[in-house]
Amino acid sequence: MKVLLVEDDAPLAEMIARALRAENFAVDIAADGLDGQHMGETEAYDVAVLDLGLPKVPGATVLRAWRKAARQLPVLILTARDGWTEKVDGFKAGADDYLTKPFRVEELIMRLRALVRRSAGHATPRIECGAVSFDAQTGVFELDGLPLKLTALEWRVLECLILRKGVVVERGDLTEKVYQGDVGTDSNSLEVIVARLRRKIGRDAIETVRGRGYRLTPSGPPR
Incomplete structure (x- = not known):
C-alpha cells in the first residue's frame, strides 16, 4: 500500500511515516500543499493523508484540485481543525474520512486500511x-x-x-x-x-x- 502524506509539521510527518513503514506501508511525504497537489496528480497512490492548514496551497484546495483532475484515491483529512464547519468543508471538497489531532497512530492505520479495502470493493475486512x-x-x-x-x-x-x-x-x-x-x-x-x-x-x-x-x-x- 502506497501512501501520500501531506503534512507540514516535519516531526509529526516523520513519526507518522515511521509508524506506517513499520506496518509495511510505502510512504511519500510532501511538506506543503503545492508539492502535495503535484504528487497526488502525477503519481499512483492507494490513499492520501492530507492536512488542511498547509503552506503555499491550503489542503482543501489541494483536494478539490485532485478531484477536478479525476484523481479517485481515498483521502483522509488529518488536522487540528475540529469544528463542524471545517469537517463539512472537507467532505464537500471530496474527503473520504476525517481525523483530528491529537490522535492515536493505531487509529490512523486502521482507518487507512479500511479506506483502501473499501475502495478496492471489499465490504468486509x-x-x-x-x-x-x-x-x-x-x-x-x-x-x-x-x-x-x-x-x-x-x-x-x-x-x-x-x-x-x-x-x-x-x-x-x-x-x-x-x-x-x-x-x-x-x-x-x-x-x-x-x-x-x-x-x-x-x-x-x-x-x-x-x-x-x-x-x-x-x-x-x-x-
Whole structure:
C-alpha cells in the first residue's frame, strides 16, 4: 500500500511515516500543499493523508484540485481543525474520512486500511483467495489458517494482489506501489519477490500474464 502524506509539521510527518513503514506501508511525504497537489496528480497512490492548514496551497484546495483532475484515491483529512464547519468543508471538497489531532497512530492505520479495502470493493475486512486469507483491518496474512511470515516487500506485493484478486495487476502498478525509494539489490526485484511468494503460498497461486503483470488465483498450499 502506497501512501501520500501531506503534512507540514516535519516531526509529526516523520513519526507518522515511521509508524506506517513499520506496518509495511510505502510512504511519500510532501511538506506543503503545492508539492502535495503535484504528487497526488502525477503519481499512483492507494490513499492520501492530507492536512488542511498547509503552506503555499491550503489542503482543501489541494483536494478539490485532485478531484477536478479525476484523481479517485481515498483521502483522509488529518488536522487540528475540529469544528463542524471545517469537517463539512472537507467532505464537500471530496474527503473520504476525517481525523483530528491529537490522535492515536493505531487509529490512523486502521482507518487507512479500511479506506483502501473499501475502495478496492471489499465490504468486509477478511479477504480470501484459495488457501490465502488477509485481514485488511490488522494486516495479517494466513495460509490455511496459520500466520504467514512475509518480508515487507512480499507483504506489499501480496496485499496488492489480494485486494484485486482474480484481476491482472500491471507490473508498473505493482512496482510503483510496492517500492519505497530505490530497490537496491537484485534480490528485491519484482520477479524474485513473486518467486519467493510462490514458494510460500503455492506455485500456481500467482499467475504470470505475459506482457502485463500478475494475477492472484485460488490455489492450494505449497507442496
